[in-house]
Amino acid sequence: MAHHCLAPDILPWLDRLNDQHDDMLAKTIELAEINSGSLNHQGVNQVLAQLQKLTAHLSAEQERIAVAPLTEVNDNGSMVQHRLGDALRLRKRPQAPLQVFLCGHMDTVFAKDSSFQQVRWLDDDTINGPGVTDLKGGILVMLKALDVLEQSPWAEQIGWEMLFNPDEEIGSPGSAPLIAEAAQRVHFGMIFEPCLPDGNLAGQRKGSGNFTVVSHGKAAHAGREHHLGRNAIRALCDFISAMDDLNGQRPGITFNPGYIHGGGPTNIVPERCIHRFNIRLEHPDDQQWCLTQLDSIIAAINQREGIRLELHGGFTRQPKLLTPANRQLLFMAKDIGHELGIPLEIKLTGGCCDGNNLAAAGIPNIDTLGVQGGAIHSEQEYLYVKSLVPRAKLSAAILLSFARASAFGEQFDWLAASSGEQQ
Numbered sequence: 001m002a003h004h005c006l007a008p009d010i011l012p013w014l015d016r017l018n019d020q021h022d023d024m025l026a027k028t029i030e031l032a033e034i035n036s037g038s039l040n041h042q043g044v045n046q047v048l049a050q051l052q053k054l055t056a057h058l059s060a061e062q063e064r065i066a067v068a069p070l071t072e073v074n075d076n077g078s079m080v081q082h083r084l085g086d087a088l089r090l091r092k093r094p095q096a097p098l099q100v101f102l103c104g105h106m107d108t109v110f111a112k113d114s115s116f117q118q119v120r121w122l123d124d125d126t127i128n129g130p131g132v133t134d135l136k137g138g139i140l141v142m143l144k145a146l147d148v149l150e151q152s153p154w155a156e157q158i159g160w161e162m163l164f165n166p167d168e169e170i171g172s173p174g175s176a177p178l179i180a181e182a183a184q185r186v187h188f189g190m191i192f193e194p195c196l197p198d199g200n201l202a203g204q205r206k207g208s209g210n211f212t213v214v215s216h217g218k219a220a221h222a223g224r225e226h227h228l229g230r231n232a233i234r235a236l237c238d239f240i241s242a243m244d245d246l247n248g249q250r251p252g253i254t255f256n257p258g259y260i261h262g263g264g265p266t267n268i269v270p271e272r273c274i275h276r277f278n279i280r281l282e283h284p285d286d287q288q289w290c291l292t293q294l295d296s297i298i299a300a301i302n303q304r305e306g307i308r309l310e311l312h313g314g315f316t317r318q319p320k321l322l323t324p325a326n327r328q329l330l331f332m333a334k335d336i337g338h339e340l341g342i343p344l345e346i347k348l349t350g351g352c353c354d355g356n357n358l359a360a361a362g363i364p365n366i367d368t369l370g371v372q373g374g375a376i377h378s379e380q381e382y383l384y385v386k387s388l389v390p391r392a393k394l395s396a397a398i399l400l401s402f403a404r405a406s407a408f409g410e411q412f413d414w415l416a417a418s419s420g421e422q423q
C-alpha cells in the first residue's frame with residue numbers, strides 16, 4: 001500500500017486553522033449547554049437552529065427534514081411513540097467527481113431533566129460538560145475542516161453532503177433512511193464521533209441490537225388465590241437466566257440484561273413486567289443465531305399455561321467489517337496524521353455508531369474523526385481542548401488530499417472497488 005505524503009502546497013491551507021482554537025472552543029461550549037437529549041426534540045431543534053447559522057456562509061442547499069418518531073415499549077408493556085428532533089442536511093456540488101458524506105449527531109444521552117447541563121473547566125486543557133466530546137466538539141471539527149476545503153483552490157473537485165442527525169444515541173431509528181440515501185450518492189464517509197480516548201481511530205466495530213421482553217402473567221391475591229395467579233416475574237427471571245447463559249456460547253457475541261421493571265404490591269401475584277437487553281456481535285451471520293436462540297427460550301416458557309412472553313426490538317447496527325477500501329482509507333488518515341504530528345493507530349472497538357450503517361451500505365468511512373476526550377455518556381465526560389485544531393487539520397488534510405489529487409487527474413477506483421455501489 002502506497003504511503004500517502006501530504007503535498008507541501010496543502011500545508012498553508014491547514015495553517016489557516018491555527019487561530020481557530022478560541023472560536024471552536026466557544027462554539028463547542030455554546031452547543032454543549034443546549035440540552036439535546038435524544039428525546040428532547042425542542043432542544044435538538046435548538047441545536048439545529050444554531051447549526052443553520054453556523055453553516056449559512058457555506059451557501060449549500062439546505063433541507064430541514066422531519067424523521068419518523070421513535071416507537072418503543074414503555075414500562076407498562078405498551079407501545080408508545082416519542083417525537084424526535086428534525087435532521088439538517090446540506091448538499092453542495094452534487095456533480096463534482098468525488099462525493100463525500102460528512103455526518104455528526106446533534107443529540108446526547110443526557111435527558112432534559114439531567115443534572116448535567118453546564119460546562120466547567122477541570123484544568124487548563126480540559127473541560128467537562130454534556131456532549132462536549134460526543135459530539136459537539138466534533139461538529140466544530142467538521143465545520144472548520146469544510147471551511148478550509150471551501151477556501152482552497154481544489155474545492156470544485158469534491159461535492160459533499162452533510163447530515164446532522166437527531167437520534168444517533170438511540171441507534172438512529174429515524175435518521176437511518178437518510179444515511180442509506182446518502183450511501184447511494186457518495187464515495188466515502190467522514191463521521192465525527194470522538195476518537196478513542198488515547199487519540200486512536202476505530203477500525204472494526206461490533207454490531208448491536210436492543211430488545212425488550214414483555215412478560216404477561218395473571219394477577220391474583222397472594223393470600224386467598226395464589227394458585228390462580230401466573231407470576232410474570234418468575235417467567236421473566238427464567239428468560240433472563242437462560243438468555244444470560246448464552247454468553248460465551250459463541251465467540252464475539254455478548255448478551256447484556258440491562259433493565260427490569262414491573263410488579264407491584266407484594267400481596268398480588270404480578271401480572272406484568274418488562275426487561276430490556278442489548279446484544280453485541282462481530283459477524284452479521286450471528287444475528288440469526290441470536291434470534292433463533294431467543295425464540296426457542298421464549299417458546300419453551302410460553303408452553304406454561306397462562307404465561308406469555310413477547311419479544312420486541314431488533315438489530316439496529318450491523319457489524320462494521322473493514323473492507324480493503326475502508327482499510328486503505330484508514331491508513332491514508334494514519335499517514336496524514338503522522339505527517340501532521342498526530343500519531344494514530346487503528347483499533348477494534350465494541351462500540352458502534354452511524355459508521356456501522358454506512359459501512360453496511362457499502363461505503364468506506366472513517367467514523368472517529370472528532371475530538372479527543374473521554375468518559376462519554378457519563379457526567380465525567382471531558383474534552384481535551386487542545387485536540388480541537390489538530391483534529392480539524394486532520395480532516396481538512398484528508399479532504400484537501402482527495403481534492404488536490406482529483407484536480408491532478410487521479411481516479412479513486414479503489415473507493416468503489418469493494419463497495420458494490422457504482423455511481
Ligand SMILES: [Zn+2]
Pocket residue numbers: 105134135168193194
Ligand atoms: Zn456520539
